[in-house]
């Protein structure tokens with residue numbers, strides 16, 4: 309896939325991996341809708357891209373809010389006309405023990421990290437009108453392996469992983485779904501957290517964005533921006549693959 313003349317939506321675009329995706333795409337003649345809660349960050353981003361080939365529009369949405377999640381794809385279609393590529397990238401983690409987070413904090417992690425990407429995909433399937441599209445969800449290495457003090461976050465990201473595994477047995481012609489599994493990435497994600505607690509190894513958001521765009525072009529279904537991490541979980545991936553015949557055996561004959 310070439311990114312020229314494509315209509316692209318990116319959530320969590322004001323910072324980190326989302327912002328790096330926008331910056332990487334700025335070398336193409338494409339239309340991007342950058343979505344985030346951080347209005348100043350979006351305005352700053354759009355100004356930086358004033359003289360690029362890309363056309364950027366911005367949209368402020370709080371993806372912890374169910375009504376705003378519901379309006380995400382309809383608003384994006386209103387602004388872009390159609391959508392070829394959707395990056396459901398916004399997400400956050402609250403570091404700390406499970407007991408230290410109240411209901412509102414637990415709920416907002418579930419809404420932003422899990423409900424928003426899945427609802428966005430649902431809406432895309434309803435509204436794409438037969439048009440082909442790629443839908444890329446930024447999951448996490450924690451979808452595959454848990455880390456201390458990230459229980460709620462890891463729960464949301466691993467749920468995305470299982471969702472994708474089941475979804476791929478359904479017939480959704482025209483929809484290319486890809487999940488991204490970054491390891492620790494040096495972004496605002498860790499702001500407010502003791503630097504000593506940032507897991508080793510780590511990578512830059514640009515490296516993650518480049519890996520994602522390369523994988524979109526190749527229509528991959530998953531991308532591991534860290535080769536080391538992929539090696540570390542190779543036995544787990546092999547074990548998952550062993551279950552494939554059993555999963556296929558349970559696939560309904562129709563649909």
Ligand SMILES: NC(=O)c1ccc[n+]([C@@H]2O[C@H](COP(=O)([O-])OP(=O)(O)OC[C@H]3O[C@@H](n4cnc5c(N)ncnc54)[C@H](OP(=O)(O)O)[C@@H]3O)[C@@H](O)[C@H]2O)c1
Nearest residue numbers: 320323324325345346371372398399448492493495496497
């Ligand atoms: N950094 C890592 O180590 C790492 C590793 C694996 C996966 N990931 C995943 O990568 C994705 C991007 O994270 P990042 O590292 O780029 O972090 P980041 O620099 O904090 O960027 C995340 C962006 O999402 C926005 N956002 C947060 N809550 C939102 C909401 N309710 N509605 C709309 N936008 C919201 C943030 O806005 P505000 O600034 O206003 O909060 C921020 O601009 C996330 O899904 C994260 O889980 C990150």
